[in-house]
Amino acid sequence: MIRNHTYPLAPDLSLDVNIDEHGRLVFAAEQPELLAEPWSWFLEVEYQATSRNALPAIVTWSNGQALYTQYFEAGQAGKRLLSLTGVREPGDVRIELQRCCLIGKTTLLGFRARALEQDGPVLIVAPHPDDAELAAFGLYRKQKDNVWIVTVTAGETQKRLDRQYIPSLDKDSKSAGRRKGMIRSWNSATTPLLAGVPFERNIMLGYFNDTLPALLADPASRVPSTMDEQLRPGDFRGLNRMALSTDPAPENCGEHLLRDLQALIEHIKPGVLVVTHPEVDPHPDHVATARACALAMQQSSHRPRRVLMYANHLAGERGFPRGPAHAAAGIWPWNRNDSVLGSWQLYSEYLDMELQREKVLALDSMHDLRASLKLDKRLKRWFRRLRSGVPLAEWKDYGAHDYFQTHIKAHEVFAVVSATAFIAGLV
Known part of the structure; x- marks a missing residue:
């Protein structure tokens, strides 16, 4: 079942991203300077579950370590936002797919996280x-x-x-x-x-x-x-x-x-x-x-x-x-x-x-x-x-x-x- 999650979002930054064979994020255009200020990062992906019961998951790796795993709905497909906040740098991210695959376009969304x-x-x-x-x-x-x-x-x-x-x-x-x-x-x-x-x-x-x-x-x-x-x-x-x-x-x-x-x-x-x-x-x-x-x-x-x-x-x-x-x-x-x-x-x-x-x-x-x-x-x-x-x-x-x-x-x-x-x- 396809079920997209869509939102009325206004990101400060939107970058097309490719995922290479090792799961690394590869930017389609030249990557701007991203670390000058804090950001809240989300990767817009389209996933397809490969199991009717087991939870699809995407493990986010940063600086060579597994940082966290995000889980999605079993038996479904559609657009989701993968949380990336907490990574040192989006260009250093590698993702590992478990019980799912990615299809369609991938986009990195950035929101300036002005200090409260x-x-x-x-x-x-x-x-x-x-x-x-x-x-x-x-x-x-x-x-x-x-x-x-x-x-x-x-x-x-x-x-x-x-x-x-x-x-x-x-x-x-x-x-x-x-x-x-x-x-x-x-x-x-x-x-x-x-x-x-x-x-x-x-x-x-x-x-x-x-x-x-x-x-x-x-x-x-x-x-x-x-x-x-x-x-x-x-x-x-x-x-x-x-x-x-x-x-x-x-x-x-x-x-x-x-x-x-x-x-x-x-x-x-x-x-x-x-x-x-x-x-x-x-x-x-x-x-x-x-x-x-x-x-x-x-x-x-x-x-x-x-x-x-x-x-x-x-x-x-x-x-x-x-x-x-x-x-x-x-x-x-x-x-x-x-x-x-x-x-x-x-x-x-x-x-x-x-x-x-x-x-x-x-x-x-x-x-x-x-x-x-x-x-x-x-x-x-x-x-x-x-x-x-x-x-x-x-x-x-x-x-x-x-x-x-x-x-x-x-x-x-x-x-x-x-x-x-x-x-x-x-x-």
């Missing part, structure tokens, strides 16, 4: 506790002296009492929801400390899980928590070291959410905003978080220079980025050449092995990512791995949750647009 700190503070807005860690732990670890992390909701929804973090701890849903919100707010406040981000720059807004679309639909109305009508956002702000604009009497309503976000933007004055991609990530709270940021920026006296967007949920896609932990990560599946946000640049943060290990600890510190699998699910997972063609020893079981495979990768990838385009597309 050059634009001022970096503000990461996470819809729920753990979203910042999943999408951008490596980024905020590198920006620890320059980053602020704002978590919008407490993530208090507890759908089943038998899935409490500590079995039988709470006897009713109200108590379980409150306790879950408290521990996840504590996670949001403390996990960034592992990266060196101080308490003062970790902020919990405490709004309620699964209510953000309703808050924006009718900003003046208070929306109760699905767990307990008596809960207030202030119940989950106890660890904040910074006063919020609505602290005197916070309510779970859109007016308060937008007021808090606007005040934070004007106080922090970020040059870069990092938030969920409203077109790629379909989670209703994630879409609403992006729109709330756009509305707040529209009213703010300060606007960031650019917006980096991530996606932790994908519609109809399981196990992306594919392959075991420590593999390469590409850009999400997408098959449109247009976007309400205009054309995108791409920004790829390369995580070396030590930083990936630090990210494992960060995810493990998040209570909501601590999962246990029943026997039938463990057997299904084992069978999928067996069919993948990837040696079983390469699947690192740092945790039972799928995120310990999909989000412990060599790259964190973001789509980039200007703040002006972001606001125009969402407001």
Whole structure:
């Protein structure tokens, strides 16, 4: 089955590339000076899987060493972007094909990776506790002296009492929801400390899980928590070291959410905003978080220079980025050449092995990512791995949750647009 991934991209550099018999990249035209500034590199290839079940893979070699492996869909063919960020020089790259072949044209796409700190503070807005860690732990670890992390909701929804973090701890849903919100707010406040981000720059807004679309639909109305009508956002702000604009009497309503976000933007004055991609990530709270940021920026006296967007949920896609932990990560599946946000640049943060290990600890510190699998699910997972063609020893079981495979990768990838385009597309 042919399935092309296409994107509304505007690369700074596009070079035709040939692949020689040894897998080395050979530029069709004279190679310009590429190392004068940092770049995010992607190789646009067209692959053809040679197995219906085993995962096709491309190993990237640089400076004589295997740097990372990127996995694609089994039984398919089409255009994909191969991540190359982290190589010393594109001209030094050699690729090794496993369970696939390349057909058609190959193009090297380059995006100038302007240093984030050059634009001022970096503000990461996470819809729920753990979203910042999943999408951008490596980024905020590198920006620890320059980053602020704002978590919008407490993530208090507890759908089943038998899935409490500590079995039988709470006897009713109200108590379980409150306790879950408290521990996840504590996670949001403390996990960034592992990266060196101080308490003062970790902020919990405490709004309620699964209510953000309703808050924006009718900003003046208070929306109760699905767990307990008596809960207030202030119940989950106890660890904040910074006063919020609505602290005197916070309510779970859109007016308060937008007021808090606007005040934070004007106080922090970020040059870069990092938030969920409203077109790629379909989670209703994630879409609403992006729109709330756009509305707040529209009213703010300060606007960031650019917006980096991530996606932790994908519609109809399981196990992306594919392959075991420590593999390469590409850009999400997408098959449109247009976007309400205009054309995108791409920004790829390369995580070396030590930083990936630090990210494992960060995810493990998040209570909501601590999962246990029943026997039938463990057997299904084992069978999928067996069919993948990837040696079983390469699947690192740092945790039972799928995120310990999909989000412990060599790259964190973001789509980039200007703040002006972001606001125009969402407001």
